[in-house]
Amino acid sequence: MTHSFSRRAFGLGSFAGALTVAGLPAQAADDTAKAPSQDATPTGRTICYVGGYTKHGPPGGNGDGISVFEMNQKTGILTHQTTFTDIASPSYITLSPDRRFLYAVNEISDFDTTHSGAVTAFKVDQATGGLTKLNTVASGGADPAHLSVHPSGRFVMVANYTGGTVGILHVMADGSLGRMVDLIHNSGPRMPDRAADNPPGNFAISDHSSAHPHMVKTDPGGKFVLVMDAGLDRVYVWTINLETGKLTPAAVPFTTMTPGSAPRHYVFGADGRKLYLLCEQDSKVVVADFDPRTGNIAPKQTVSTVTAHFRGSTLAAGIVLSPDGRFLYASNRLGDSLAVFQVAKDGSLTLVDEIWTHADYGRSLMFDPSGSYLYVANQRSDSITSFRVDKTTGKISFTWDFTPIGSPTCFEFLTIPADPAGVSPS
Structure with a gap:
């Protein structure tokens, strides 16, 4: 992760211990406004989890932990419900494929004597969206x-x-994290x-001083594990053994990107055959x-995430495809855009x-489950901004809604059925 400052070590404080977040109250936000293109609005309630930096990790943030909001499905407004505070710098969070568990990194360097960071597992209450810590x-x-999380749910990467x-952690039957089954050192x-x-x-x-893995995730089929290394300007590819979790280099073990470009995040097209690679340093998307x-990865096109008129400093950050796969969005830090x-039939942009x-x-940046709103986590201005999405043109318009939150960096959304009694037991 790239900053204009060094990554400093902070103490964990009272990091250990279990805490249960109480069930969330019913939706109370204003339902009077009505946004366009709500045909895909989910039934039930929409919960939004937001992670970010706390004072216990670099760069020393203003956040308190994992904040839980309820989204008004008509207006897009996020209403704060509660915050899980017993966690240090959950700068990235993700739900398991079955949505029963949530996992968070702890972006710190003093979890143990080896100067490691940490990963925390939570159980998700399927009726309320509340979180219960399982282990770290x-x-x-x-x-x-x-x-x-691997599509099988068996490993957290x-x-x-x-x-x-890059570490591979075994997932226990109760969703907690077990032993590390593989650890890869890039060079x-x-x-x-x-x-x-x-x-x-x-x-x-x-920062190109050494290896800096910035993203790890599988292809849609779960056969290959791809890692974006922003320090070595490489995209690594491994196969994963679904019994042991061990990684083996693919036939072509890595693809070299433009020197200095710092590949950061990627997203697959709907068919799993197109790959969109976001490079932060030169603010480019490689198709x-x-x-x-x-x-095997074969680059075909490179496009800029800023217009030809732009001049100045910028670092690309996030990338996401619209739910229908017709449009792609990328965020630019410093340039704040x-x-x-538009995605053509051949995948070009x-x-x-x-x-x-x-x-x-x-x-x-992340869409809500209906694809009607796009949300952005703005780290330095301590806010979330949201945009209405025109599903025909892909263009977005600002809602003028600001959600205050300290140093936000990431999202996850969960839809809770309207009838909790119909939820299968967790």
Whole structure:
């Protein structure tokens, strides 16, 4: 994860211990306003979990833990319900495939004597969305920046940014985290701090002093594990043994990106054969063909996340596809903008709009379950901003709704059925 400051170590404080978040009250937000394109509005209630930086991790944030909001499905307004505070810097969170568990990185470097970060597991109350902590384990490296769950639900995979490692953790039957079954250490030559194809006037740099895994996740089929390494400018590909969790390099073990570009996050197209790779340092999206049989990545197109008129410093951060796969969105920090791309039938991209985030240092962005609203976590301005989505054109318009929250960085959404009695027991 890239900042203009160093990653400092902070104490955990009272990190251990279990805490249960009480059930959430019924929706109380104003239902009078009605946004367009609500045809896919889910039944029941929509819960939004928000993670971010606390004082216990770099860069020393203003957040209190994992905040729980309820989303008004008509207006998009987020109403705060409660905050789970017994956790240090949950800068990335994810739900399990069955939505019964939530996992969070603890982006710290002093969890144990090995200067490791940590990963925390929670059980999700299927009737309320409330969280109960299950356990916390070492991540296998300092300052974990990303994690994901294998589609089988059997393994949690974590990218340790400063530690330069990728860890595979076994998931127990009750959703808690077991032992680490594999730990990969990336290595490679020193890369330049800046890319040659930077936007004009870009003084921002990405840390290329060593390996910095920034994202780890599988392809849609769950056969391959892909890792974006922002320090080595590589996209690594492994196969995963579903019995042991061990990783084996693919036939082509990595794809080299533009030197200095700092590949950060990626998203697959709906068919699993197109791959969109976001590079933070030069603010580019690389469109690539992905072979689901071999794991081979073949770049085909590179497009900028800022318009040709832009001048100045910028670092791309988040990337997401619309639910129908017709549009792609990317966030730009420093430049504080969102790029909107149209996706052609062949998977290629065309920039169709760029809009101000109305806040500072937008990180992750995510659609609500209906795809009607797009939310942005603005780390430095301590707020979430939201945008209505025109599902025909892909363009977005600011709702003028600001949700205050300290140092937010990431989201997850959960839909709770209207009839809790119909929820299968967890």
